[in-house]
Amino acid sequence: MKEQIPVGMNRTGVQMSPLETSSMQSGMPTSMIPATPGDDSALAEMRSSYIVNAEPVGSVPVPGTVRGAITTGASMLIGDHPQLLFDKLGERLAFERTGTRLYDALITKFEATQDDTTSMTLADLQKIRQDEARHFAIIADAIDTLGGDPTSQTPCADLVGVEAMGLMQAVTDPRTTIAQSLHAILIAEMTDNAGWEMLIALAEDQSQHGLISDFSVALDEERVHLQQVRTWLEEATLGTAVSDGALVDDIGDATPPQMH
Structure with a gap:
């Protein structure tokens, strides 16, 4: 079943008030017109x-x-920029915390609405939520291992906190549908994938090879999350849901799944 979008008295466009629009435009001072x-x-x-x-x-x-002071000092002496790695670790820590909260909010909305527009299940959402929380712990451990303080807020951590505010508002808004919430989650997952890729590249550049294994596992899991969310959003938008290995549209016709 496709997502149901209501049609109503939306008065945001100028076409709803042509006379007032003309009056507003004609009354604008010339100095204000670019x-x-x-x-x-x-x-x-x-x-x-x-x-x-x-x-x-x-x-x-x-x-x-x-330990942290010695590690950082030694890295700077050989030309590395450990502060950049710590900043990006702080960024991922903040973003994984937000990711966990986003899925908490989506779980609440899914349970409240009993939405059936997608093949998404509560178990699916809980699994991803657990992954996000575990990724947060991986980053916190990495910062601690390098002698940093996981509780400190770095510049990039502050930045992603601001960036994520709109996503949280979109998912927690009681008026938004599951599909609309998944759109916000998709933005977060795309950003998450790019962030892990950057962090792995930075760890390689700074010869922190001990971190790369755990980071690569997290990236692989995030890629799975991204594909799942994209599929659910397409199902909700196009009116298809996976059932017993087939794609079933909103009028009940079953067609074999297409290979990509």
Whole structure:
């Protein structure tokens, strides 16, 4: 069954009020009309003044342990940039925490709505939620192993926290459907995959080979998550659901699954 989208008195478009729209446009002062449509040079100029005078988002904290200080100092002496690795580890830690909370919210919505537009099950969601929590623990252990503090918030950790706010709002909004929530989850999963790929490349660059094995396992699991979420979203949007090895559309016709 396809997702049901209501049709109602949506008054957000200008076509709903043509007379008022004409009056609004004709009454606009000439000084407020850009010489070129879409010209945002004034806004860009204002933003530029803030950019050149802005302080950084934050900083990577000095290691709080002797082991961490020695490790970081030695890396800097040979030309590595351990602060970059710590920043990206902090980023992944923050994002995996958000991922866990996103699935907590989706589980709640799935149980409340008893949605049947996809082949998604409660067990599927709980499995992914457990994976996200375990990935969080993997990163926390890695930071601790390198002598860092998993509880500190690095600049990139702060950034992804801000980025993820909209995703959390989308999934926790009681008005959004399962399909709409899955769209937000898909954005998170795509970002998660790219983040793990970057972290593995950075660990290789910094010769932290002991971290790569666990990180690679996490990346493989995230790739599975991404494919699952993409499939569920397509099912909800196109009105197909997997049943007994076949694709079943919303009028009950069964067709063999296509190979990709």
